[in-house]
Amino acid sequence: MIRVTVWNEYLHEINQPEVAAIYPEGIHGCIAEFLGRNEDITVRTATLSMPQNGLPEEVLENTDVLIWWGHMAHDRVEDETVMRVHRHVLSGMGLVALHSAHHSKVMKTLLGTTLNLKWRHGDRERVWCIAPAHPIAKGVPQQFLLPCEEMYGEPFDIPTPDETLFLGWFSGGEVFRSGVTFTRGKGRIFYFQPGHEEYPIYHDENVQRIITNGVRWACISDISRGEIPVENPEPLEG
DSSP: OEEEEEEEOOOHHHHOHHHHHHOTTHHHHHHHHHHTTSTTEEEEEEETTSGGGGOOHHHHHTOSEEEEEOSSOGGGSOHHHHHHHHHHHHTTOEEEEEGGGGGSHHHHHHHOSOOOOEEEEEEEEEEEESOTTSGGGTTOOSEEEEEEEEEEESOOOOOOOSEEEEEEEETTSOEEEEEEEEEETTEEEEEEOOOOTTTTGGGOHHHHHHHHHHHHHHOOOGGGOOOOOOOOOOOOOO
């Protein structure tokens, strides 16, 4: 059984009625619901306002894959939380980072770059699958359309990915590496771009399939996971 923790700031849904209408149980609740339909996955959720940001040691010790969605409050995540997540990823916990999680302190600490990009509200995105043999692409069509999405465009300041699986093309002509993987220590990381809170992206069956596949790919066997002694780096600002 794959033990997944879905982490979400859970601020847009509380403060913006139009977002709450799309995700009445929160973005984390939506993701937990479709993941929970799978017999091989068990899900819990955590949010920013919980003690220790919902991710104390005992939660991470019992998490095979952490899903992270953040946008408006990256700076409010406690440094101690970032360090715990960092250590667990290096020792084998998988991480699936969604949409604006690229700018989270967790991702900046793990990848070591600014992760800056171009962006614009309100565009149309066509997602192209360019690595159809990869496990994360299983059952995903060659391309699919997201009628409304926030544009993310190159240059995207990331280290060279292990693999680039999906490319996004936007109606303004921009392109983006919308699905990429990394390895840090023993941990597998999958970053997937679609998911702006103002649009029903996580109700899309192709997006759900990709995230579900990403969870299975990021989970390593218990026998491989172990503690790696590392010195905690300083989280990057921003």
